[in-house]
Amino acid sequence: MDKATVLVVDDTPENIDILVGILAQDYKVKVAIDGPRALALAAKTVPDLILLDVMMPGMNGYEVCKRLKQDPLTSHIPVIFVTALTDVADETQGFELGAVDYITKPVSAPVVKARVKTHLALYDQKRLLEQEVKARTKELEDTRFEIIRRLGRAAEYKDNETGLHVIRMSHYARLLAVESGLPDKYCELIYNAAPMHDIGKIGTPDAILKKPDKLNEQEWLEMQRHAEIGAEIIGEHNDPLLEMARRIALTHHEKWDGTGYPNGLSGEDIPIEGRIVAIADVFDALTSIRPYKQAWSVAETMDLFERESGKHFDPQLVVHFKQVIDEAIKIRDSYNETA
Numbered sequence: 001m002d003k004a005t006v007l008v009v010d011d012t013p014e015n016i017d018i019l020v021g022i023l024a025q026d027y028k029v030k031v032a033i034d035g036p037r038a039l040a041l042a043a044k045t046v047p048d049l050i051l052l053d054v055m056m057p058g059m060n061g062y063e064v065c066k067r068l069k070q071d072p073l074t075s076h077i078p079v080i081f082v083t084a085l086t087d088v089a090d091e092t093q094g095f096e097l098g099a100v101d102y103i104t105k106p107v108s109a110p111v112v113k114a115r116v117k118t119h120l121a122l123y124d125q126k127r128l129l130e131q132e133v134k135a136r137t138k139e140l141e142d143t144r145f146e147i148i149r150r151l152g153r154a155a156e157y158k159d160n161e162t163g164l165h166v167i168r169m170s171h172y173a174r175l176l177a178v179e180s181g182l183p184d185k186y187c188e189l190i191y192n193a194a195p196m197h198d199i200g201k202i203g204t205p206d207a208i209l210k211k212p213d214k215l216n217e218q219e220w221l222e223m224q225r226h227a228e229i230g231a232e233i234i235g236e237h238n239d240p241l242l243e244m245a246r247r248i249a250l251t252h253h254e255k256w257d258g259t260g261y262p263n264g265l266s267g268e269d270i271p272i273e274g275r276i277v278a279i280a281d282v283f284d285a286l287t288s289i290r291p292y293k294q295a296w297s298v299a300e301t302m303d304l305f306e307r308e309s310g311k312h313f314d315p316q317l318v319v320h321f322k323q324v325i326d327e328a329i330k331i332r333d334s335y336n337e338t339a
């Protein structure tokens with residue numbers, strides 16, 4: 001097992017020598033003779049614990065501790081002040097700045113060893129607990145994402161689609177979001193929310209969904225209701241994933257020129273995730289084989305996007321999608337229903 005790293009900060013070489021002599025057998029010891037060097041070294045090597053002198057010229061130990069705690073990279077490192085100051089006010093100031101302990105000079109080897117060992121053990125326990133919490137949180141998130149995907153697949157099966165449709169179009173949506181320069185977290189959200197886009201079809205009568213002939217006006221109006229039904233099924237939540245899924249369900253049939261449904265939104269009044277999923281959904285629908293149609297070629301599909309740019313689709317997103325079409329084709333081929 002690798003030894004823990006302890007950073008010793010003191011402007012007096014004799015004090016450094018004493019602490020190094022006490023700790024070197026059990027730990028990797030690094031040293032700094034002033035505050036700026038300590039901050040630079042801590043940011044570069046990120047020690048497991050810092051022994052920090054208070055009374056140093058220029059930048060004192062309190063200022064060093066303050067800056068360590070302000071930097072996300074070093075804020076978690078336990079800091080033990082090593083000082084001749086014994087006033088309660090001095091100790092209070094150190095603890096308020098985030099120090100975990102005080103060792104009084106002149107130092108005692110057993111005290112130094114015991115304090116360092118104790119705080120490293122506590123630090124290890126804290127890190128282990130944080131890792132366990134992160135692992136459990138990820139398990140819960142993965143479960144939530146899987147439930148959403150499976151609900152999306154349920155709607156697709158009802159509509160003569162296959163579960164591969166929601167997988168492909170989710171990948172297309174993320175690909176387009178990334179190309180559009182959206183934040184990484186957003187791109188992952190849209191990937192996990194997109195499968196719910198047609199969940200409202202669960203509430204659409206089978207006679208309409210599976211009708212082989214063209215829908216009459218009343219049937220078409222009923223079909224359009226799936227967008228609002230989907231939003232109602234998902235409901236309103238504080239959870240970012242479910243809230244995005246609701247917006248996608250409600251708006252992915254809106255059109256850039258305002259002729260879509262259910263609310264006739266236009267342009268940037270349509271949420272960006274609705275505009276992205278509109279392209280992802282149509283691309284997959286057209287390039288996939290269905291019982292009632294042959295698959296369109298990618299060239300034919302991209303010609304349609306070009307014609308409908310500024311009408312059905314956000315023109316800038318069409319440009320972005322053209323830039324990643326080769327990657328989209330790879331996704332389509334990876335999840336080919338006829339393979």
